Amino acid sequence: MISIDQLSKQYGGTTVVDRVSMDIERNSITVIVGTSGSGKSTLLRMINRLVEPSSGRVFIDGSDTAAEPAHLLRRRIGYAIQGNGLFPHRTVAENIATVPRLLGWQPARVRARVEQLLSVFQLDAAQFAGKFPHQLSGGQQQRVGVARALAAEPALLLMDEPFGALDPIIRGKAQEDLLAIQRHFGTTIVLVTHDMDEAFRLGSRVAVMSQGRVLQYDRPAVLITRPADPFVSQLTGLADRAMRLLSLTTAGEAAVPGPSGALEIAASASLRDALSELLWRGADSVTVVDADGTVRGRLTVASILAHGRPG
Amino acid sequence: MADTMARRHRIDPLGALLAALGAAALLWLPFVVFKLNRILPGDARTLSQVLPLSASVACDAGLLLIALVALGVADSRVRLAAGLLGVIIVAAAVATAGNLLTPAGNRVVRVAPGSGFWLLLAAVALMATDAITRLRPRPAVRVLMLALFGAIAVGALAHGSFDHLSIMREYAVNADRFARELRQHVWLALSSLAAAIVVALPLGILCHRVPRLRAGALASLNVIQTIPAIALYGILMAPLGALAAAVPLAARLGIRGIGTAPAVLALFLYSLLPVVANTVAGLRRVSPAAVEAARGMGMTRWQILTAIELVLALPTILTGIRIVLVQNIGLVTVAALIGGGGLGVFVFQGIGQTAIDLVLLGAIPTVALAFAAAVLLDALVESMNRARQ
Numbered sequence: 001m002i003s004i005d006q007l008s009k010q011y012g013g014t015t016v017v018d019r020v021s022m023d024i025e026r027n028s029i030t031v032i033v034g035t036s037g038s039g040k041s042t043l044l045r046m047i048n049r050l051v052e053p054s055s056g057r058v059f060i061d062g063s064d065t066a067a068e069p070a071h072l073l074r075r076r077i078g079y080a081i082q083g084n085g086l087f088p089h090r091t092v093a094e095n096i097a098t099v100p101r102l103l104g105w106q107p108a109r110v111r112a113r114v115e116q117l118l119s120v121f122q123l124d125a126a127q128f129a130g131k132f133p134h135q136l137s138g139g140q141q142q143r144v145g146v147a148r149a150l151a152a153e154p155a156l157l158l159m160d161e162p163f164g165a166l167d168p169i170i171r172g173k174a175q176e177d178l179l180a181i182q183r184h185f186g187t188t189i190v191l192v193t194h195d196m197d198e199a200f201r202l203g204s205r206v207a208v209m210s211q212g213r214v215l216q217y218d219r220p221a222v223l224i225t226r227p228a229d230p231f232v233s234q235l236t237g238l239a240d241r242a243m244r245l246l247s248l249t250t251a252g253e254a255a256v257p258g259p260s261g262a263l264e265i266a267a268s269a270s271l272r273d274a275l276s277e278l279l280w281r282g283a284d285s286v287t288v289v290d291a292d293g294t295v296r297g298r299l300t301v302a303s304i305l306a307h308g309r310p311g
Numbered sequence: 312m313a314d315t316m317a318r319r320h321r322i323d324p325l326g327a328l329l330a331a332l333g334a335a336a337l338l339w340l341p342f343v344v345f346k347l348n349r350i351l352p353g354d355a356r357t358l359s360q361v362l363p364l365s366a367s368v369a370c371d372a373g374l375l376l377i378a379l380v381a382l383g384v385a386d387s388r389v390r391l392a393a394g395l396l397g398v399i400i401v402a403a404a405v406a407t408a409g410n411l412l413t414p415a416g417n418r419v420v421r422v423a424p425g426s427g428f429w430l431l432l433a434a435v436a437l438m439a440t441d442a443i444t445r446l447r448p449r450p451a452v453r454v455l456m457l458a459l460f461g462a463i464a465v466g467a468l469a470h471g472s473f474d475h476l477s478i479m480r481e482y483a484v485n486a487d488r489f490a491r492e493l494r495q496h497v498w499l500a501l502s503s504l505a506a507a508i509v510v511a512l513p514l515g516i517l518c519h520r521v522p523r524l525r526a527g528a529l530a531s532l533n534v535i536q537t538i539p540a541i542a543l544y545g546i547l548m549a550p551l552g553a554l555a556a557a558v559p560l561a562a563r564l565g566i567r568g569i570g571t572a573p574a575v576l577a578l579f580l581y582s583l584l585p586v587v588a589n590t591v592a593g594l595r596r597v598s599p600a601a602v603e604a605a606r607g608m609g610m611t612r613w614q615i616l617t618a619i620e621l622v623l624a625l626p627t628i629l630t631g632i633r634i635v636l637v638q639n640i641g642l643v644t645v646a647a648l649i650g651g652g653g654l655g656v657f658v659f660q661g662i663g664q665t666a667i668d669l670v671l672l673g674a675i676p677t678v679a680l681a682f683a684a685a686v687l688l689d690a691l692v693e694s695m696n697r698a699r700q
Contacts, residue, residue, distance in 0.1 A: 048607065050603075050606060050607055071609045071610065071611050072609065073609070074606070074607060074608060074609030075608065075609035076609075079604065079607030079608055081600060081603060081604055081607065082600075083600045084600070084604070085598070085600035085601050085602075085603055085604025085605075085607075086601065086604070087601050087604075087605070087619060088598065088601065088623065089622055089623055098605075098608055098610075099608050099609065102608070102609060102610065102614075145604075148604075148608075149608075158607075
């Protein structure tokens, strides 16, 4: 677990991050969301000491991060940024091997890890290992960037607007992949974004930052139903907050017992998708099925609407 | 198809210019100048006046064919072959002219290549180099070609084919000194370049890191760059002379107001700006995201500098080094004025004696050296850029 304790950063007379304290759960995705200038990137960069805090401390699994040399700390923590920052003069395989080599892994182990990561990120090793970054598409570059950040098996991965440079369709795919990767490796991820949809889609917990302070730090549903601050409700969006709430629950989670019908929806789909499907078909109920076809129950318009209300 | 036909029949503009130059040179300019000794002005001879009729006609026919290729053939390989054939014809003609005009055993008369010869040679050589440029050979191939042509030229000179020409006469008299001054020339150019790299590379890195330093440093180096070489030698003479007088050790190390020390120092100063400026430019071109990622992954500052920043900046830095090397090879010539040695010795001695052949003995190898340096370093820069594309 990461524990952030009264962390502040001042530049000259300006306070960029103001006495932030928060605990980050292990094996989950925590998203820090805020407008530009809110201090969210600075907060993230103080975790791996790319920015040295003016005051306050960060503990990872109980040990103070200030206790070891910054570059050694960073080798234990994955780091992925917008525009991926791949080294243009190194191949995909060499890029991914960066931190393992810094850590002095045996070449065979490095090779095996690179191949494993390429296959996890759906990049054929024979085809991609020897390519240079500029020979890849934007989405592929981004995947290599994340693969590189995960190369040395870090328990913690920091991501600074990692999908900011991608177009919407590729971004959606990248977010899906990140959720899958997180489940696969169980990595603790802290991700910074200005995109509320992205925050709600990825974060098990979301911290909303403004003017250097964390206004609210909770589960997405709580941010919508019980915003702690007018800024939070403004950021989460008042007009479509009910739909946002629906999008946080899956059909599988909300399914209730009842007779099956012809119309089916995947258990992994959100209630928002289920409602949309019902409206489109003019139907009143839909059967929820697992990926293997097992019936999990059903959803009615009324049961879905019940999830779109606070409390 | 119609398009390629049209292109094939269009007249090549550069070819037209070269053909016109060559024709004018052949018809109206002296191919060789015959002199009774090395100082007296001689009388001009065209190619047809020198060579026997059959050889002269063969030469003219060959050159006419080459001119036609220059005008109307688009295939660069044919143009290259024609250009090279032209160089061989012109070289063979001037060698033959030298042999024919020199009475057996006479070491006093001089047969000097005339303006017509130089212009013809320039025209066919330009045609060949233009064809090479159009063929876009890989860097390694260009270096091989340079080595091959260099070897052929040196081989022909060593074989004695041109021994009756005035420049080779000057060489024969000065052979020992020539070897010594050539070595000195190369040594001056390279040592000042090496010293400049040792200083300019860290200075460039510092300028990149400290923006406030950048403007001041580049402006100062710019001022040095504007001082004419002779003036700079003059400026350095006084302080170095004083240093030698005050510190006997300096004098024993060879530091004096004139000679090698001020020459190397001046060349070193001239070399700083291109290397510093290109180091800064190269480092600025490095993607900030790559540096940020490198830091975020735990590379040390030194690792980032050596493994990321300098590697990515290297082609730009090498371009600066290429500028300096070519510039230095030229500037070393002036060093002869202050006793620095080098091929400039022949140039200034030749000017003093109004012996143009001696001037050329210094000038031609200087040009050849600079050309070879440019080809080598260009090839190096390009092979680096290719490696990452």
